[in-house]
Amino acid sequence: MRTRLLAVTPSSRSRHLEEAVRVLLGGGLVAFPTETVYGLGADATNPRAVGGIFAAKGRPGDNPLIVHVASLEEAQALGAFDDRARALAARFWPGPLTLVVEADPRIPEEVRAGLPTVAIRMPRHPLAQDLIRLAGVPVAAPSANRSGRPSPTDAASVREDLDGRIPLILDGGPAEVGVESTVVDVTGEKVVLLRPGGISSEDLERVCGPLGYPQGEDLLRRSPGTRHRHYAPGVPLWLWDGGDVPEEIRILEREGVPWGYVGVLPPPANPAWELRGGTFEEYAALLFRALRRLEQQGARGILAEWPRGKAGIARALRDRLSRASGGREPLVNEPERC
Structure with missing residues (x-):
């Protein structure tokens, strides 16, 4: 299969969208930008x-997909929205919030991974909105990468993973948020945070009150990005919580092995490459692109700052970093105790 990458400009927008709609309605796959990451x-x-989608990504079949819609009315045709779901949608849609609701039985089992629920969101990116509206159908879309790899935040990253596996990529520029949507379940007595993301838990609680947190696998499996290893570069990723130079980095430097750094704080040693944001929001926006770029540049290991605190986007960053590192604990060199 030949993958075409269409750079969307003001003059080409209508033409490229029409082509993408033809592919979708013909049963094909289209990678497209959202404000969080690129979707497939x-x-x-x-x-x-x-x-x-599952075949192109190599995605496990028990991992449900998020359905993207262009309006609240379209969303309510796909699942049961109570007052809490409608209030959250009114406050945060379009935007990086996914609502898990009881599914209409007409939603294909492949989308739901056999579950009685469906995950729905209305993306904010204008190109995504136009694509869904013009297609006239809801669009199931996980991140547009090979399963387990860092999510793509630009069209080049999509091509890196899926070239020859999908027919079309719409290039709408880099994603704004850089981490996936927040996912909440609104089917029980309390709204449950399944996956932290672009909407903070503090903002959610201003609308729906105190959040619950999942206990065990049953709820977690209703959301993508919660049970399988995700977001991982092809080289070791270590997490740094401040303090002295971690021993793993000392070893690389003694052996003259190049390593890379990503974060907000200055690195604790002398990486061959460093990519830094001025805030946690900027860190989130560059994280996945940085992991890919450092790997491509030849880093044999990557050190990433572990954000202190859990407020705002920091919670989502900690979640993605933990999964990308395979569950490693942050590296902190403690002083020896006598």
């Missing part, structure tokens, strides 16, 4: 097309 879209009403 298929017609959510077409089980065979949805199956193509």
